[in-house]
Amino acid sequence: MKLDWKQVPYFEGLAYCNVRLVEDAARYHHYSAGAVIFAEGDRCAGFHVVLDGLVRLYRMNSEGRLHTLSLLRPLSTFNEVAAADGGPNPFNAVAVTQVEALVISHDRLKQLMVSEPALLTSYVGALAHLNRDYIERLEDMTFRSIPSRLAKLFLHETTYADQIAETPTNLTQEEIAAILGTTREVVGRALRGLMNAGLLAKRGRYVYVVDRHGLELLAETNTLPERERIPRR
Amino acid sequence: MKLDWKQVPYFEGLAYCNVRLVEDAARYHHYSAGAVIFAEGDRCAGFHVVLDGLVRLYRMNSEGRLHTLSLLRPLSTFNEVAAADGGPNPFNAVAVTQVEALVISHDRLKQLMVSEPALLTSYVGALAHLNRDYIERLEDMTFRSIPSRLAKLFLHETTYADQIAETPTNLTQEEIAAILGTTREVVGRALRGLMNAGLLAKRGRYVYVVDRHGLELLAETNTLPERERIPRR
DNA sequence: TTCCAAATCCAACAAAAGTTCCAGAAATTG
């Protein structure tokens, strides 16, 4: 249950202050694979730090389609927002594998923030970063086509780098679809598209990047570079 | 230049602490209609409070289509994120009308936060709220059809309530399109759709809500309630 | 190895969104 805060993104500052207080505030939790950690809309479940395992944050719409916001592995943190304002959790969290986590309740966090300014400062940084991330995702959803989003996922640049734990390669088409906010079939099509555009290739069931530059172009401009047509005669 | 912080959303707390310090840190700025307040990607422009006028925050994609993130009137605040972490501005800000604003630079803000814990606390609240807002918008973009988003805009529920200053009625189709992240024609079509579904109606150039409940249903479930067909005979 | 469940491929189709184009209506302004 020893946690080196220097390794926790955006909370490194805590390593240099009274960590004892923070550690006393935290409760250790264990979840078995598939367990619900908390549900969207439920009363604030507090601030979480993943110590071990894989956590999925997601939203679901009225028709049952789901949107994976992030796949988190140690030492990621989540539910900063609800923990900060004490409001309902803004998404669902489930343990994909067995998960160990530290949890600090909203009330404890409030107390802590008064006594530990370093925590408050860290928190502002973490929230600011989260915000930037969501703005980026919002633009991805408003402007980018699915092939373009897929390219971005494979490059796992900025937006996804922090948030998605697995290489796209290890994800099923179903899971990629949930991340991109679309359906399995569409992802399959897009994958095939990128493959015969020569940007990706498959060796067995393993998909890998062939043309990084081409992917970047697609991710940025939303267009595939014009393929040379093989002249008919 | 006197500002009553009790009226500024999420910064009411400041009214009860040393406001003098905050006010000394703030610079007064004036922008004429159409002026650029700051640009996306530029070095941090600081924390802004709208004292008068109308401000548009927007993003633009590589093809030149634009997405209006918010239309702000007094006493809204903006650019909290960049002001917090000192990073580049995450969007563009322009003065739609003449604008008066208070601006606190990142450096000054950092100093202030050390001496004024109330500001830090307010800031955490403001960032948390922003985050919730972006998560909501992200889901709108991933899950909702354009008619559904349009319905939501007309109800201007949660998501848009804080962010969009004007009634949809006063907006041109072009502006609505930029808010919903689509094009003018599509908005026109959707408007016509909602009108002959009996949810909206027009009196002259003024569009008004006829069936609030129907709009809510559309906003929530993404489907129009099945119209009764008039039997042919 | 054999079998099963999961994952994938692929085609054909349906629906939604984006594009192009042009004609009118409304507002603004000289």
Place this chain on the structure above:
DNA sequence: CAATTTCTGGAACTTTTGTTGGATTTGGAA
């Protein structure tokens, strides 16, 4: 009040995304 610009209406079309369903492949478990 004309002239000009801005905004709206709407048709026809293209592209993208979503849906359905069946055929195949694959990786493990028995």
